[in-house]
Amino acid sequence: MTVLERRYRWLLRCYPRAYRTAHGGELLDLLLDSAGPGRRVPEAREVVGLVSGGLQARVHELARGNPWRDGLHLGITAIMVVNTAALLPYLGSLPIWVVVSLAALLAIVRGRTLLALPLVVVTGAKATAIAAGAQLFELTLIPVYPDFLTGRPLHSTTGPLAVAAGYALVAASLPILRGVRHTRSAWWLAALPLVAWAGPEWISEGGEIFPLSLNRLVLAAALITLGAWAGHVSRDPRWALGSALYLLVLSTEMAQHLDFLSRQHLAYWGLLTFVTVASAALPYRYRRHPLD
Amino acid sequence: MSRLERRYRWLLRAYPTGYRSDYGDELLGVLLDRAEPTRVSPPVREAWALVLGGVRARIVEAAQGPAWTDGIHLGVMVLSLFNFAVLIPYASSVPVWLGMSGLVVLCVLRGRLGLAIPLALLTGVKVVAITLGKPWLDETLLPVFADAPWEGMPALYGNGGPLAPLASWLLMILGLVALAIREERPRRRSWWWLLAVPLVAGTDPAWLDLVAGSPAAVVRVGLETVLLLAAVYAGHVTGDSRWGLAAALYLLPASAVLIETMATAGRQDVAHWGLLLLLTGAATAVPLRARRHVLL
Amino acid sequence: MFSHMPRGTDEVSEPMYFVLTALLDGPLHGHAIMKVVTDLSNGRVKPSVGTLYGILERLSDRGVILVDREEIVNGRSRRYFRITQSGKSILEAEARRMLEAASLVVNRNYA
Amino acid sequence: MSRGSSVSEQTYFVLAALLDGPLHGHAILKRVAELSQGRIILAVGTLYGALDRLAGSGVIVVEREEVVNGRKRRYFRITEEGSGLVQAEAKRMQEAASVVTRRTLGATFS
Numbered sequence: 001m002t003v004l005e006r007r008y009r010w011l012l013r014c015y016p017r018a019y020r021t022a023h024g025g026e027l028l029d030l031l032l033d034s035a036g037p038g039r040r041v042p043e044a045r046e047v048v049g050l051v052s053g054g055l056q057a058r059v060h061e062l063a064r065g066n067p068w069r070d071g072l073h074l075g076i077t078a079i080m081v082v083n084t085a086a087l088l089p090y091l092g093s094l095p096i097w098v099v100v101s102l103a104a105l106l107a108i109v110r111g112r113t114l115l116a117l118p119l120v121v122v123t124g125a126k127a128t129a130i131a132a133g134a135q136l137f138e139l140t141l142i143p144v145y146p147d148f149l150t151g152r153p154l155h156s157t158t159g160p161l162a163v164a165a166g167y168a169l170v171a172a173s174l175p176i177l178r179g180v181r182h183t184r185s186a187w188w189l190a191a192l193p194l195v196a197w198a199g200p201e202w203i204s205e206g207g208e209i210f211p212l213s214l215n216r217l218v219l220a221a222a223l224i225t226l227g228a229w230a231g232h233v234s235r236d237p238r239w240a241l242g243s244a245l246y247l248l249v250l251s252t253e254m255a256q257h258l259d260f261l262s263r264q265h266l267a268y269w270g271l272l273t274f275v276t277v278a279s280a281a282l283p284y285r286y287r288r289h290p291l292d
Numbered sequence: 293m294s295r296l297e298r299r300y301r302w303l304l305r306a307y308p309t310g311y312r313s314d315y316g317d318e319l320l321g322v323l324l325d326r327a328e329p330t331r332v333s334p335p336v337r338e339a340w341a342l343v344l345g346g347v348r349a350r351i352v353e354a355a356q357g358p359a360w361t362d363g364i365h366l367g368v369m370v371l372s373l374f375n376f377a378v379l380i381p382y383a384s385s386v387p388v389w390l391g392m393s394g395l396v397v398l399c400v401l402r403g404r405l406g407l408a409i410p411l412a413l414l415t416g417v418k419v420v421a422i423t424l425g426k427p428w429l430d431e432t433l434l435p436v437f438a439d440a441p442w443e444g445m446p447a448l449y450g451n452g453g454p455l456a457p458l459a460s461w462l463l464m465i466l467g468l469v470a471l472a473i474r475e476e477r478p479r480r481r482s483w484w485w486l487l488a489v490p491l492v493a494g495t496d497p498a499w500l501d502l503v504a505g506s507p508a509a510v511v512r513v514g515l516e517t518v519l520l521l522a523a524v525y526a527g528h529v530t531g532d533s534r535w536g537l538a539a540a541l542y543l544l545p546a547s548a549v550l551i552e553t554m555a556t557a558g559r560q561d562v563a564h565w566g567l568l569l570l571l572t573g574a575a576t577a578v579p580l581r582a583r584r585h586v587l588l
Numbered sequence: 589m590f591s592h593m594p595r596g597t598d599e600v601s602e603p604m605y606f607v608l609t610a611l612l613d614g615p616l617h618g619h620a621i622m623k624v625v626t627d628l629s630n631g632r633v634k635p636s637v638g639t640l641y642g643i644l645e646r647l648s649d650r651g652v653i654l655v656d657r658e659e660i661v662n663g664r665s666r667r668y669f670r671i672t673q674s675g676k677s678i679l680e681a682e683a684r685r686m687l688e689a690a691s692l693v694v695n696r697n698y699a
Numbered sequence: 700m701s702r703g704s705s706v707s708e709q710t711y712f713v714l715a716a717l718l719d720g721p722l723h724g725h726a727i728l729k730r731v732a733e734l735s736q737g738r739i740i741l742a743v744g745t746l747y748g749a750l751d752r753l754a755g756s757g758v759i760v761v762e763r764e765e766v767v768n769g770r771k772r773r774y775f776r777i778t779e780e781g782s783g784l785v786q787a788e789a790k791r792m793q794e795a796a797s798v799v800t801r802r803t804l805g806a807t808f809s
Contacts (some may be wrong), residue, residue, distance in 0.1 A: 025664030030618045031637050049638025056642055060649065315747070322724040323743050342745030348748055543766040597806035607793065612802040628798055633718035676803070686792040692715045692734050
């Protein structure tokens with residue numbers, strides 16, 4: 001195993017696992033043959049080709065199956081991550097509900113939508129009750145104070161309507177996704193702590209009304225932009241649908257505090273809307289030639 | 293004159309006046325010949341092509357003449373505009389110097405460098421005096437406070453250190469000297485540039501209060517972004533790097549501001565500087581790439 | 589030098605055109621395709637491996653080419669790609685359009 | 700037609716239209732549509748953008764100006780450099796096309 005081969009193997013990790021196992025060797029042969037003798041560092045042109053080829057292979061592998069159902073599943077996974085992340089810091093006072101919510105998220109990620117439905121409905125009811133300050137299922141001391149990751153009591157800023165909207169959207173979509181098994185990558189679970197963490201306060205003015213932590217801003221913007229690029233490459237609308245659903249929930253939260261949103265909230269909202277609209281248009285752009 | 297012709301004439305105003313007077317009729321003739329007799333409003337495709345063609349014609353016309361001279365002149369003009377705008381809130385306390393820096397703007401705009409250099413030098417010395425708190429040249433009560441609508445603002449150059457104002461004035465003077473040395477006479481700039489002055493009046497970069505999102509600060513950042521994006525597009529269309537050069541000239545004082553106020557600079561100031569750096573980088577890189585691909 | 593794809597024209601990109609042309613003589617694997625493409629374009633088109641396989645995957649997604657067979661050569665599997673009938677017709681349409689466009693200029697002198 | 704050189708398809712047809720002699724704007728539009736069998740319909744703004752660019756780089760020149768029913772008209776002529784460019788592009792396309800026609804004809808006969 002020469003140094004060059006090891007570097008090319010490392011670069012080939014840009015390709016998805018299935019593609020790599022099936023055709024990795026083939027590409028490696030060609031790379032090593034076309035590299036000149038005594039070459040130790042991959043050529044810049046080849047590196048760019050491999051990285052962009054790998055990313056596009058990943059996108060085209062994801063862009064299989066019915067785009068609308070997969071886009072719907074993508075959207076409700078994102079919304080369920082946000083809902084579960086909202087509960088996570090209150091593990092101490094609401095252990096059962098955090099566990100139920102996590103189970104629901106896991107069921108959705110593994111594609112077992114019918115199992116997730118009751119869990120989502122129950123957690124949604126409880127979360128809405130807390131947001132409305134009512135008691136449901138069990139006695140909980142309201143307001144619910146956090147143990148870690150954030151300093152704010154549960155749903156102190158989001159009204160019951162926004163919370164209910166989030167859960168209702170997920171619950172309504174689950175029966176539609178009954179048939180084909182959709183599974184998401186486990187990385188979605190890794191997003192949980194990142195979204196739950198209150199993180200550095202980026203929007204200070206109006207922050208106490210509707211806090212948006214920097215990490216959540218950056219994560220959402222990055223994922224939606226990545227989705228737009230994927231839609232552009234594969235001419236597939238699923239990521240646009242997913243972003244639109246997430247944006248819908250975010251908008252209901254924003255709409256609740258409309259009269260005292262700060263300029264930064266509006267700028268962020270405008271940015272996400274712009275990227276989502278762009279990602280909806282990109283898959284249907286003009287085909288320059290028959291094979292475009 | 294049919295309604296269609298009037299609408300096409302209105303669309304042709306996208307083209308620069310020189311081009312319009314030379315070829316406007318020709319384009320109009322072809323447009324009207326091609327239109328079906330019953331047509332009343334221009335088709336979207338033609339309208340869009342005219343607007344785009346007009347903008348490109350304006351950019352190509354702006355790309356005439358030596359790139360270095362024009363680039364420096366553009367940068368110097370933008371700097372003089374911003375330097376003048378910063379002084380406006382303190383008109384009643386430093387009227388002489390405000391008038392002088394206004395004259396500098398006019399001279400740079402009309403391309404009369406001989407007059408601009410001494411004025412810029414004098415005002416520059418006074419600016420340094422104010423920042424260092426020395427009573428040079430004339431008696432001004434220090435620190436200088438803002439007038440009526442801008443009372444909330446801190447004293448003139450009170451916020452950042454002496455480096456930033458000095459940097460922007462010195463850079464302007466150096467640019468003027470460089471232009472004077474080169475024999476080509478810089479072109480006259482359009483009066484529209486003066487429109488920027490009221491927009492950015494009183495927005496001292498050192499005090500640019502982005503966090504509070506004060507309207508003036510947002511307008512200034514918006515104007516900077518729009519101008520830099522236009523520079524990137526112009527560089528892409530013509531492969532000419534004068535706009536990149538002007539953007540770089542503008543970036544230097546902005547960087548001096550950030551370096552000086554580093555201790556108190558908030559996240560937004562750093563993000564603002566990052567945006568400027570990114571756009572300036574694009575404005576300088578895009579023309580080189582465009583030149584490599586012959587855009588025939 | 590493969591320059592950028594201009595907007596609004598309907599020509600197939602050059603590497604794609606030469607990859608399809610290379611497969612006209614029969615199924616080939618990646619290495620041979622690379623060599624033939626470079627020869628056909630007399631050195632002008634030399635795609636990187638990533639780009640080449642990007643094109644091969646897109647063409648096979650579209651059914652323009654397909655995997656003819658797979659051979660194991662010193663432990664590694666190699667796919668041989670074959671052009672399909674629809675691939676041939678797209679290629680011939682491109683060639684015809686180029687010939688027509690070229691004839692506007694070249695044959696004019698003799699007419 | 701595969702794109703390899705720097706000449707875009709629109710530019711190619713505009714230059715090809717001028718090979719038979721100087722033309723003014725409207726005639727170029729019609730000729731380009733004819734030559735491309737209706738495939739390329741240029742907007743006036745796009746055409747004159749291209750003509751200005753080509754004139755700027757010396758590929759075409761304004762041969763004369765006429766005033767027709769009150770409106771000035773420029774007649775564009777292709778230069779030596781221009782015809783050299785379009786000939787090279789045509790040869791390149793012909794070569795690329797013959798690679799295919801040779802094989803497909805060969806396939807039909809063999």
